[in-house]
Amino acid sequence: MQPKQSATRSPAPSSGSPGQGGATGPTHRFRESWPLMVGLAVVDAFALFLASAVIINGNSLAAIVILVITALLNWVFLSDRLYPIRWLSPGLVLMAMLVLYPLVSTVYVALTNYSDGHLLSKDQVIAQLVGQFYQPKDAASYKLTVYRNAAGDFLLLLDDQQGHVFTGTQKDGLRPYTLAGPPPAAIGDYQKLETAQTFQYLTALSKIEISGNGRQVRVTGPDAAQELLPKYTYNQQSDTLTDGQTGVVYKPVTGNFTAPDGSQLSPGFTAVVGFGNFAKVFTDPNVTGPFIGVFLWTVVFAAGTVFFAFTVGLGLALVFNDQKLPFKSLFRSICILPYTIPGFISVLIWVGLLNPYYGPLSLAIKSIAGVAPDWFSNGTLIKIAILLINTWLGFPYMMLLCLGALQAIPSDMYEAADLDGASPWAKFRYLTLPLLLVSVGPLLIGAFAFNFNNFTVIDLVNEGGPPIPGANTPAGQSDILISYTYRLAFAGGKGADFGLASTIAIFIFAIIALITIFNFRFTKQLEEVMS
Structure with missing residues (x-):
C-alpha cells in the first residue's frame, strides 16, 4: 500500500527572477535558442533559393509548396505548443519529399500527354513557332558586306541594289544607312572583312538574326543575305496561330496546334488529358x-x-x-x-x-x-x-x-x-x-x-x-x-x-x-x- 501523497505543492520558482539558479530570462533563452535560429535561417535561405529557381523554370505551384512547408517548419520550431511535433517534423518532411511528392507527381503526369513531342509548355511552343520565318516570293535579296569589331561582334552592311542600304546588328536591328560609293573600310569601330576572311566566320554569321520592319534578314552566303517573314503569328485573344504563308489557322487541341483538316504543328505541348491514358x-x-x-x-x-x-x-x-x-x-x-x-x-x-x-x-x-x-x-x-x-x-x-x-x-x-x-x-x-x-x-x-x-x-x-x-x-x-x-x-x-x-x-x-x-x-x- 503506497503512502498517501500530500495535496499541497511547493510553489514553482519564478522564471524571471534574477539571482535564482533556475533563471530563464531573455539572455538565457537566447543562449539556448540561437543554434535553432541559425539552423532555421539556413533552411529558410535554402528554401527561398530553391523556390526562386523553381519559379524561374516556370513551376509556381512547386515553389508555393516549398514555401508552405518551410513556413510550417518555422511555426513548429518557434512555437512551444508544437514542441512534440519537432521530433516528427524531419521524418514528415522527408516523407513529403520522398513519398508524397513522387506519388502526386506520378498521378499528375498520368493525367497528361507528357511524352516525346509534348515535352514543352504551351508558352514555350508558341515562342518556338513564332520564332520561325519563311522566305516570301517577293523577298528582297541583299549584297552583303561584313564588318567585325575587336569584341568579335558583327555588323552587316546590306544593299538591295535598288538604292536602299541598311546596317544591321543583332542588338540594334536594321537601320537605314547612307552609302556614297563603295563600302567604307570601317563603320564606327567595326572593320571591314574581305570576302575571303568572311568564310572563316560563315558558321557564326549564319546564326545571326536581324529583325526590322516586321521582317528578318539572315546571312545565306559570304556576300549575300535574304529577307524573311514570320511563319506564324499568335493571336492571344482567340488563342490561335496563323500560318503567314498559307493562311491556315491552328487551334490548340489536346496538346497540339491543329488545323481544320486535322494536320498538327510540331512540337506539341504538355496538356491535361484526364483519364485518357487509363482508358488507353x-x-x-x-x-x-x-x-x-x-x-x-x-x-x-x-x-x-x-x-x-x-x-x-x-x-x-x-x-x-x-x-x-x-x-x-x-x-x-x-x-x-x-x-x-x-x-x-x-x-x-x-x-x-x-x-x-x-x-x-x-x-x-x-x-x-x-x-x-x-x-x-x-x-x-x-x-x-x-x-x-x-x-x-x-x-x-x-x-x-x-x-x-x-x-x-x-x-x-x-x-x-x-x-x-x-x-x-x-x-x-x-x-x-x-x-x-x-x-x-x-x-x-x-x-x-x-x-x-x-x-x-x-x-x-x-x-x-x-x-x-x-x-x-x-x-x-x-x-x-x-x-x-x-x-x-x-x-x-x-x-x-x-x-x-x-x-x-x-x-x-x-x-x-x-x-x-x-x-x-x-x-x-x-x-x-x-x-
Whole structure:
C-alpha cells in the first residue's frame, strides 16, 4: 500500500527572477535558442533559393509548396505548443519529399500527354513557332558586306541594289544607312572583312538574326543575305496561330496546334488529358495486348520465383535439419554462397552459362539432345531461364528462413506424432508445413511483392526480350510491369511516353498496396493462430 501523497505543492520558482539558479530570462533563452535560429535561417535561405529557381523554370505551384512547408517548419520550431511535433517534423518532411511528392507527381503526369513531342509548355511552343520565318516570293535579296569589331561582334552592311542600304546588328536591328560609293573600310569601330576572311566566320554569321520592319534578314552566303517573314503569328485573344504563308489557322487541341483538316504543328505541348491514358490501357489494342501479356507474366514470374525458391530452400532445410547428417555446417556454407555473391554478377554468369554458342550448360544440353536451346530468342525458353536464375538467387534466403523456423518447432510434437503412428509425409503435411507457414508466410508474401518489381534480373538477362511480334509499344516477351514501364518512359526506341508509363506505375502501386493489405491481414490471422 503506497503512502498517501500530500495535496499541497511547493510553489514553482519564478522564471524571471534574477539571482535564482533556475533563471530563464531573455539572455538565457537566447543562449539556448540561437543554434535553432541559425539552423532555421539556413533552411529558410535554402528554401527561398530553391523556390526562386523553381519559379524561374516556370513551376509556381512547386515553389508555393516549398514555401508552405518551410513556413510550417518555422511555426513548429518557434512555437512551444508544437514542441512534440519537432521530433516528427524531419521524418514528415522527408516523407513529403520522398513519398508524397513522387506519388502526386506520378498521378499528375498520368493525367497528361507528357511524352516525346509534348515535352514543352504551351508558352514555350508558341515562342518556338513564332520564332520561325519563311522566305516570301517577293523577298528582297541583299549584297552583303561584313564588318567585325575587336569584341568579335558583327555588323552587316546590306544593299538591295535598288538604292536602299541598311546596317544591321543583332542588338540594334536594321537601320537605314547612307552609302556614297563603295563600302567604307570601317563603320564606327567595326572593320571591314574581305570576302575571303568572311568564310572563316560563315558558321557564326549564319546564326545571326536581324529583325526590322516586321521582317528578318539572315546571312545565306559570304556576300549575300535574304529577307524573311514570320511563319506564324499568335493571336492571344482567340488563342490561335496563323500560318503567314498559307493562311491556315491552328487551334490548340489536346496538346497540339491543329488545323481544320486535322494536320498538327510540331512540337506539341504538355496538356491535361484526364483519364485518357487509363482508358488507353484497356481500350487501345496496341497497348491492351502487350499490357495483359506483361501483367500475366509478371504474376507468374513473381509467384513462380517464390514457389520454386521456397520449395528448393525448404527441401534443403529439411535435409540440413537432420541431426544425423554429417558435415552439415560445410553443406550449409556451400548452399549460402549464391546469397553472398552480388546478384548482378550471378545473373551475368548465368547469362554466360546459357549462351547457345559457347555456354557450358547449353553445350551440355546440345551434346545430349543434339541442339542447343535458343534461350534468348524464344519467348518460352527465356521465361524458363529467368525462373531458373531467380530460383538460384532466392533459394539460399528461403533455406535460411526455413532452417530457423524448423529449429523453432518443439521436438516433443514430433515425438507425439511418432507415438500416434504418423508417417513422415503426414508429419510434414499436418505438422511441419502449417507451423512453418506461421513463421515464413508473411515473408513469402513480401518476397512476392519484391519480385513483382524485380527489374534487375529481367533487364540483365535479356533486357525484356525477345520483342512481342507486332507490338507497337516497346514490350518484350520477358518484360514484367516495372521493366515495361521503364521502356515506355526511357528506352522505347519509338519515343518516350511518360504519361502512359506513369499510368502503369499507378497500376503497379495499386497492386502492391493490395498485396501489402493482404499481408497485414494474413499476419494478423497468423498472430491469432499463434495465440
